[in-house]
Amino acid sequence: MSIIFNLLWIILGGFFVFCGYFFGGIVLCMTLVGIPWGLQCFKLAILALFPFGSEVTSRHPHAYPSDGLNLIMNIIWLIFGGLWVVFSHLAWGIVLCLSIIGIPFGIQHFKLMKLGFTPFGRRIVDY
Template sequence: MRNTLSVVMNVIWLLFGGIWLAAGYFLAGIICCLLIVTIPFGIASFRIAVYALWPFGRRVVDRGRVGAFSTIGNVIWVLVAGIWIAIGHVLTAIPMFASIIGIPLGIANLKMIPISLMPLGKVIVPSAQYLPVPR
């Protein structure tokens, strides 16, 4: 039942905003790969683009301790592309909240903002595999 609900939500997501968000991530990835130094950002952007196409049933998890290069890279990413993609998530979430069926989509859209701002040091896993680590 849960898998069926995820598929239905993903199809609705795809039709009402997911394809445009993924296109933004793909565009950012292409631009980053053209500029040789930013290829790691491009790879992260492509990974998130696939997640933006089909987000329900998957989670974003921290890889754990990340190095200084990932932290510096995330700061550069925020300045170059992350802020614009985050604004795209907010602008896409607003009309989704306007309807009853769109509220879960708007919430999912807002939940994607942290990974759009800081993609390095994150991994996307199926929700069934996710086991939170006790602190």
């Protein structure tokens, strides 16, 4: 069932979300300073391409994703663009949840919002 939903997601706009994160990751990785944030954009791109059947979890099960260096990196992420990621996925999630048909897709935007808020210290797992 997740294959069908992933295909619908890609056809109905998920591919454009993937392209945005992918090309953003390429641009960030062109600079030495932006490589860590570019890798997080690639993580978001992978989740944006196949959100159904995937889950965002903490890298360390007993630790908050924002401890130590991850906290500093997440704060820099939020200041320089992460809030735009969070608010855009929040807005799309709310809009899609207004209709019964769009609820599964809205939930995936909320999943992307969760990863977009604190990408450092999180990983994507398939279930």
